[in-house]
Amino acid sequence: MGSYVIKGARPLGGPATDILIEDGLVTQVGPVTASGAQVIDADGLIALPGLVDLHTHLREPGREDAETVETGTRAAAMGGWTAVHAMANTDPVADTAGVVEQVWRLGREYGWVDVRPVGAVTVGLAGERLAELGAMADSAAGVRVFSDDGHCVWDPVLMRRALEYVKAFDGVVAQHAQEPRLTEGAQMHEGSVSAELGLTGWPAVAEEAIIARDVLLAGHVGSRLHVCHVSTAGSVEILRWAKGRGIDVTAEVTPHHLLLTDELVRSYDPVFKVNPPLRTAADVQAVREALADGTIDIVATDHAPHPVEAKDCEWGVASMGMTGLETALSIVQEAMVDTGLLTWDQVADRMSVKPARIGRVASQGRPIAAGEPAHLTLVDPTARWECDPATQATMGRNSPVRGRTMHGRVVATIYAGRPTVLDGVLNEALSEVPL
Amino acid sequence: MRHLLSTADLSQAEAIQILDVADQMAATQKREIKKLPTLRGRTVVNLFYEDSTRTRISFEAAAKRLSADVINFSAKGSSVSKGESLKDTALTLKAMGADAVVVRHSVSGAPHRLAHAGxxxxxxxNAGDGTHEHPTQALLDAYTLRQRLVPDAIGADLKGKRVAIVGDVLHSRVARSNVTLLNTLGAEVVLVTPPTLLPVGIDHWPCTTSYDLDDVVNGGHGDLDAVMMLRVQRERMHDAFFPSAREYSRRYGLDARRMNRLPEGALVMHPGPMNRGLEITAEAADSPRSTIVEQVANGVAVRMAVLYLLLSGQAEGKDA
Known part of the structure; x- marks a missing residue:
């Protein structure tokens, strides 16, 4: 493996310095002179630990028309990520050791980021009986995050058992909080816009009721709970209460819920159709503040690519979901950094350190210091660019920020000592991924 | 005005213009020869994804009396039932040279998508989309109200008139279009509905609401000029919107007893098709106050006006 010296970067937004990378490790942080290493000019760039996404849909196996492990991980690298957690709602569902190992091996084969498969909580995501969580945990993929994402683990007994069972291997259940009966046929956030547009509402209470139940369950059995894509002000209040009680709960927010509101649905353009739905401006403000004060722990993309035809139709029949890997950091900069709500140090915490900790990815989310694995992201916060889905690495064209002027750009991503992205374009994948 | 998707797109002047032109159209329909040459050579497609015989034939009659060529494209017996997308159907209609597409769809916003997706x-x-809007129904209702309640109808609005809309507002595209249009025309609207059938998030709607039909009929919200009954589907009781059809009738149905307490001259309206015995009794539906049959006749005149204003404006390269 080569050696690189990153010249003049600002680690976590601090003072500029040099970072020497040799054989996949950071070997020196400080002025580096004449090392013979390849120079990466990072004058004015922020250096962050490589970003870790706890919530990515890579679609393979089964929906390779939407995304593959290869295209999804290329997109991840472009977005500054060095690890992604691949959600379980593939076809076949990732509910066995065989499927999670397949996805894990594909990730290693392509070598763009560390692919960490998420295992399904229940067989076939059907919510009826537990999948073999232990087998997935013990597999080569070493699964620690379990989720039926796309479906809520609605049955309270099943949820309780899952929360208890994963304690045996330090796992976490990541809940898609959606009361199914309250959201039958739901098309968008239930409120003044849905009333006008005549679209069936997805009430905030359907999310909040499940979160309230689950934090109580997690507290009762002493388990770790993670809440996916928190979208409402009421959910934030419940999480704040639970954390105050010492319940071991973590939560994520998506970039789109930090930026966009249900007013966009007035266009009836299905690119804005997503689950949970875009909420109101007051909800956006609440989740921003919660991310700033730590009530919401992390940003996770819920990157959900779809083939064009799934969105090029009328709202009611369109698929739910938005892409996010290549725009997440820019949205976080716009919504959180440029508004003064987060420092770059805190961005590193919310997008790398904490998600790595929740997912038990020991080698990632590490300090930028000598002796640490070299997973780094270099960001130019002054850059402005227009989002054009046609030029993105993801196969999905369903970006809700298409045409928008984005704040800040990922200039380079370094995964295990290798620049996967350099000068804002894909460079080279890792040929041999360290275990 | 390029499309008619929602009554919210209409200014008061535009709405009155449509009603005035409808008045002229209605006058022509009293002649022996009803057909006008106005839209000769233009093609109007009726694209119906939902069964709605009355709306489709009303649009068909309107287009034909303006001498347009009419193509009826219904979901049954077409490629739609084989799973063709709305986009591909639209591209087909474009290739066939449709000047106007009248669309009825079960999905809210489908006409908006057709108009704006390129x-x-x-x-x-829009001939009715999901639970969103049905603008020509609201226009024909406004036309009927104005004709019956305003002595010098031409050029007039509905200022000072008070209309109660009674029934399943949650699932009603007719109610949404009417609330907006009646407000635009200066009328007051009272929505009367069981709490389960009132949408969440309507605080800013330009109307008042009540759960008590007797109170509204007795003048609790002021003297009524018309009561507009909405169709209620019996199946709704399976989703627990109300306990039984009988209870719904008792609390929210218009029967002779309630009708007779309305002010003299107050109208009884229904967009059809009616569930006699559920939201309205035969005595109310067939009474002299009832405008239900007139509404159907007025529908043709109003739709003639809409097609004329949209298509002739386009032909002259200006906004109608």
Whole structure:
């Protein structure tokens, strides 16, 4: 493996310095002179630990028309990520050791980021009986995050058992909080816009009721709970209460819920159709503040690519979901950094350190210091660019920020000592991924 | 005005213009020869994804009396039932040279999507989309109200008139279009509905609401000029919107007893098709106050006006 010296970067937004990378490790942080290493000019760039996404849909196996492990991980690298957690709602569902190992091996084969498969909580995501969580945990993929994402683990007994069972291997259940009966046929956030547009509402209470139940369950059995894509002000209040009680709960927010509101649905353009739905401006403000004060722990993309035809139709029949890997950091900069709500140090915490900790990815989310694995992201916060889905690495064209002027750009991503992205374009994948 | 998708797109002047032109159209329909040459050579497609015989034949009659060529494209017996997308159907209609597409769809916003997705160039007329809007129904209701309640109708609005809309507002595209249009025309609207059938998030709607039909009929919200009954589907009781059809009738149905307490001259309206015995009894539906049959006749005149204003304006290269 080569050696690189990153010249003049600002680690976590601090003072500029040099970072020497040799054989996949950071070997020196400080002025580096004449090392013979390849120079990466990072004058004015922020250096962050490589970003870790706890919530990515890579679609393979089964929906390779939407995304593959290869295209999804290329997109991840472009977005500054060095690890992604691949959600379980593939076809076949990732509910066995065989499927999670397949996805894990594909990730290693392509070598763009560390692919960490998420295992399904229940067989076939059907919510009826537990999948073999232990087998997935013990597999080569070493699964620690379990989720039926796309479906809520609605049955309270099943949820309780899952929360208890994963304690045996330090796992976490990541809940898609959606009361199914309250959201039958739901098309968008239930409120003044849905009333006008005549679209069936997805009430905030359907999310909040499940979160309230689950934090109580997690507290009762002493388990770790993670809440996916928190979208409402009421959910934030419940999480704040639970954390105050010492319940071991973590939560994520998506970039789109930090930026966009249900007013966009007035266009009836299905690119804005997503689950949970875009909420109101007051909800956006609440989740921003919660991310700033730590009530919401992390940003996770819920990157959900779809083939064009799934969105090029009328709202009611369109698929739910938005892409996010290549725009997440820019949205976080716009919504959180440029508004003064987060420092770059805190961005590193919310997008790398904490998600790595929740997912038990020991080698990632590490300090930028000598002796640490070299997973780094270099960001130019002054850059402005227009989002054009046609030029993105993801196969999905369903970006809700298409045409928008984005704040800040990922200039380079370094995964295990290798620049996967350099000068804002894909460079080279890792040929041999360290275990 | 390029399309008619929602009554919210209409200014008061535009709405009055449509009603005035409808008045002229209605006058022509009293002649022996009803057909006008206005839209000769233009093609109007009725694209119906839902069964609605009355709305489709009303649009068909309107287009034909303006001498347009009419193509009826219904979901049954077409490629739609084989799973063709709305986009591909739109591209087909574009290739066939449709000047206007009148669309009825079960999905809210489908006409908006047709008008704005770039699939088709023609004028789009919303003939009812999901639980969103049904603008020509609201226009014909406003036309009927004005004709019956305003002595010098031409050029007039509905200022000072008070209309109660009674029934399943949650699932009603007719109610949404009417609330907006009646407000635009200066009328007051009272929505009367069981709490389960009132949408969440309507605080800013330009109307008042009540759960008590007797109170509203007795003048609790002021003297009524008309009561508009909405169709209620019996199946709704399976989703627990109300306990039984009988209880719904008792609390929210219009029977002779309630009708007779309305002020003299107050109208009884229904967009049809009616569930006699559920939201309205035969005595109310067939009474002299009832405008239900007139509404159907007025529908043709109003739709003639809409097609005329949209398509003739386009022909002259200006906004109608």
């Amino acid at each position: 699939w088709i160039d023609g004028t789009i007329v």
